[in-house]
Amino acid sequence: MSILKIAKDILLAGAFWFCVVSGLHAEQDMRSPFVAAAWDKAALTAAIEAERPAFDPPKGVTGLTVPHHLLAADLVARGFWAASGNEYERIILISPDHFRKVQGHFSVARADLETVFGSIPTDGAVVDTLLAQPALFEPATDIQSEHGILSVAPFIRHFFPDTPTITIVASIDAMRDAWEQGVAALEPFVTDNTLIIQSTDYSHYLLLPDAIRRDQETLATIAAMDGANISRMLQPAHMDSRAAQYLQLVLQKNRFGAMPVIIANRNSAEYGSGIGSTTSYVVSVFLRDPAAGSVLRYEDHQLTFLAGDTLLGRYFQPILQNRQTTESIADTVLGVTRGAPLVINLEGVLLDEPVVGLGSGSHAMLTETAMPLLKRLNVIAAGLANNHSHDLGALGFAESVRILSEHGLMPLKHGEIGDLGGFRILPLGFHRGRGMGQRVVGSAEDLKAVCAQAAEPPLVAFVHWGTEYTDTATDAEREAALALNRCGVTLVAGAHSHQATRNIESLAGGAVQLVFSLGNFAFDQRSDRASGALLELRVFKQGTIAARLVPIPNLFEVGGEQRNQKALVPKPARLPQLI
Incomplete structure (x- = not known):
C-alpha cells in the first residue's frame, strides 16, 4: 500500500470521526448525530474519490451490501463503485429499524429521500402496492432520522441520481415467516x-x-447462500438486521441466480475506535456471472485461487505441444483469475525426462510441456497429497518435489503446513495410491496427529478424499471437516472426485466452510463425466476468509483433441470411509 493511500485513509477516518463527534455536541444541528456525517458533502466526496477503482466495474451487478456507519464511508463507496458500471430502472433499499419505530414487520417510505447531493425519487406505484398489504407493510415515519437509510442515500443519489427507489425498513423483531412474506x-x-x-x-x-x-x-453463511442459516445467526452479535440479510440472499438466489463476492471485511478498530466495543463491516457484491467478480481487486486483502485435479501428461500432453491450444487454455483460466496466485492438486509425477517402459495411461508429466503452462497461470504451489504422487515410488515423488522447488513452486506434502502469506495451507491425503511410502489419513488418530502441529491462523486444509464421480460430501467428509475445525482449520477444500461441488457448505454455525470437491482443473476427461471450479479466497487483514466458487469450462475440451485421442475415463470405484 502506498504512503499516499495510507495518508488518505488517515485523513478520511479523521474527517468522519470529527463529523460524528461534532454531531454529538453541536446543539445548533437539529439532525440526529447518527446521520450528521451524511450531510458533510466534502467528506463524502473525498470518500468516493479515495475508492475510485483502477479497473472497469463489472456488468451484471444485481445487489450490494454496504455499511451504514459513515466511519466506514470508504467501504460504502467501494460497494457503489463496484455497481457503477450498470444502469438500473429501480433500486430497493433495505435497512434495519434502529429505533424501533416499525410497529409490525416492515415499513416503506412514501416520500422522496433528501440527501446532501439532492433528492432521490420514490417508486410511488410500487410503494402503494406494498402498503396495500397492511399486515406486512406500514408507512415509514421520520425516515430522515434512520441512519440505515440516510447514510447510504447520498451514495445512491451520487451514483444513480434518477433511479426510483423503494425504501424499506425491517423491524429487528421480524422473524422468518415475515421474512418469507417480504420476499x-x-x-x-x-x-x-x-x-x-x-x-x-x-x-x-x-x-x-x-x-x-x-x-x-x-x-x-453469506457464501453458502442459504437463507435458512440466517435464522440461526445472532442479532446483533453477527449483524444488526437478519431480516435484511435474508431478503437479500433469497431474492438474489431466486430472482437472479446471483452469487456474492465479498470485497471487504473490516472492524471499527482499524479506524482507531479501540478493540473494546467494536462494530464490523462487510461489503458484498452480487453478480450474475461469477467469473466477472474477479476483476474486483483491492490492496487491503490477499486474493488466491485453489484448483482441483491437474494432470498435464497422458492425453493432455499432445495439447500442450501446440502453442495455439495452450494459449487458448491459458486465456480461459486467466479470464477468471486475471493472474492471481493459483494452487493446484498435481495428480502425478513430474519428470525432466521420459521413463522407458511406462504405459500410456501413467500419471507422468514432463517438465518441458507442463511447467510453461503452470508458470503462465501463476501457479505458486502444487498439492502432492494424493493417490498418484507416489506412482513412481519415493524416487519419483522426490523428483516432483525437486522440479517444483527449482521452478519456484511450493510442493505441498501430506501433513506439512505451507505458508502462503495471508493464510497457511495443510495438504492431506485420505487415499493411498500405488507407490510405497505414501502417508495418508486413515483414521481419527491420524487426523489428531496431523492437528498437533502449530499454525498461525487462518488455516486452510487442502484435502484429497471422497468417492470418484460425485460432487457432494457424505457424513464422513463432514465429520472430518468438523474434526479439522477443532484443530483450527477455517476452510476445507477437496479434490479427487473429478466433479466440482456446486455450493459451499457452512458447518458448525459457519465456524468452518466445506468445499467437498473442486473437480478437475486440467485433466484428460470430458465434460460428460467431469467438471471443474476454482475456489477464490479473499483473506482480509483481520484474518477472516471469504470464499466463492467460480465454475470453469472443461480445459481438455478447450484445448481440443489431438490425434483423435479419447479421454481415459476409469470406472467409478467405491472408496473406504474417511474416519
Whole structure:
C-alpha cells in the first residue's frame, strides 16, 4: 500500500470521526448525530474519490451490501463503485429499524429521500402496492432520522441520481415467516434491471477477537447462500438486521441466480475506535456471472485461487505441444483469475525426462510441456497429497518435489503446513495410491496427529478424499471437516472426485466452510463425466476468509483433441470411509 493511500485513509477516518463527534455536541444541528456525517458533502466526496477503482466495474451487478456507519464511508463507496458500471430502472433499499419505530414487520417510505447531493425519487406505484398489504407493510415515519437509510442515500443519489427507489425498513423483531412474506411481496418488483441494496453493519459491541470469530461465521453463511442459516445467526452479535440479510440472499438466489463476492471485511478498530466495543463491516457484491467478480481487486486483502485435479501428461500432453491450444487454455483460466496466485492438486509425477517402459495411461508429466503452462497461470504451489504422487515410488515423488522447488513452486506434502502469506495451507491425503511410502489419513488418530502441529491462523486444509464421480460430501467428509475445525482449520477444500461441488457448505454455525470437491482443473476427461471450479479466497487483514466458487469450462475440451485421442475415463470405484 502506498504512503499516499495510507495518508488518505488517515485523513478520511479523521474527517468522519470529527463529523460524528461534532454531531454529538453541536446543539445548533437539529439532525440526529447518527446521520450528521451524511450531510458533510466534502467528506463524502473525498470518500468516493479515495475508492475510485483502477479497473472497469463489472456488468451484471444485481445487489450490494454496504455499511451504514459513515466511519466506514470508504467501504460504502467501494460497494457503489463496484455497481457503477450498470444502469438500473429501480433500486430497493433495505435497512434495519434502529429505533424501533416499525410497529409490525416492515415499513416503506412514501416520500422522496433528501440527501446532501439532492433528492432521490420514490417508486410511488410500487410503494402503494406494498402498503396495500397492511399486515406486512406500514408507512415509514421520520425516515430522515434512520441512519440505515440516510447514510447510504447520498451514495445512491451520487451514483444513480434518477433511479426510483423503494425504501424499506425491517423491524429487528421480524422473524422468518415475515421474512418469507417480504420476499414474496417484493419479488414481483425485482426486475432484471433492479439493484437491491442491503444497508447492514455486522458484529456489534464485541471485543475484537470475538468480533473476528463472528465475522468468519457470517462470511461463511453469506457464501453458502442459504437463507435458512440466517435464522440461526445472532442479532446483533453477527449483524444488526437478519431480516435484511435474508431478503437479500433469497431474492438474489431466486430472482437472479446471483452469487456474492465479498470485497471487504473490516472492524471499527482499524479506524482507531479501540478493540473494546467494536462494530464490523462487510461489503458484498452480487453478480450474475461469477467469473466477472474477479476483476474486483483491492490492496487491503490477499486474493488466491485453489484448483482441483491437474494432470498435464497422458492425453493432455499432445495439447500442450501446440502453442495455439495452450494459449487458448491459458486465456480461459486467466479470464477468471486475471493472474492471481493459483494452487493446484498435481495428480502425478513430474519428470525432466521420459521413463522407458511406462504405459500410456501413467500419471507422468514432463517438465518441458507442463511447467510453461503452470508458470503462465501463476501457479505458486502444487498439492502432492494424493493417490498418484507416489506412482513412481519415493524416487519419483522426490523428483516432483525437486522440479517444483527449482521452478519456484511450493510442493505441498501430506501433513506439512505451507505458508502462503495471508493464510497457511495443510495438504492431506485420505487415499493411498500405488507407490510405497505414501502417508495418508486413515483414521481419527491420524487426523489428531496431523492437528498437533502449530499454525498461525487462518488455516486452510487442502484435502484429497471422497468417492470418484460425485460432487457432494457424505457424513464422513463432514465429520472430518468438523474434526479439522477443532484443530483450527477455517476452510476445507477437496479434490479427487473429478466433479466440482456446486455450493459451499457452512458447518458448525459457519465456524468452518466445506468445499467437498473442486473437480478437475486440467485433466484428460470430458465434460460428460467431469467438471471443474476454482475456489477464490479473499483473506482480509483481520484474518477472516471469504470464499466463492467460480465454475470453469472443461480445459481438455478447450484445448481440443489431438490425434483423435479419447479421454481415459476409469470406472467409478467405491472408496473406504474417511474416519
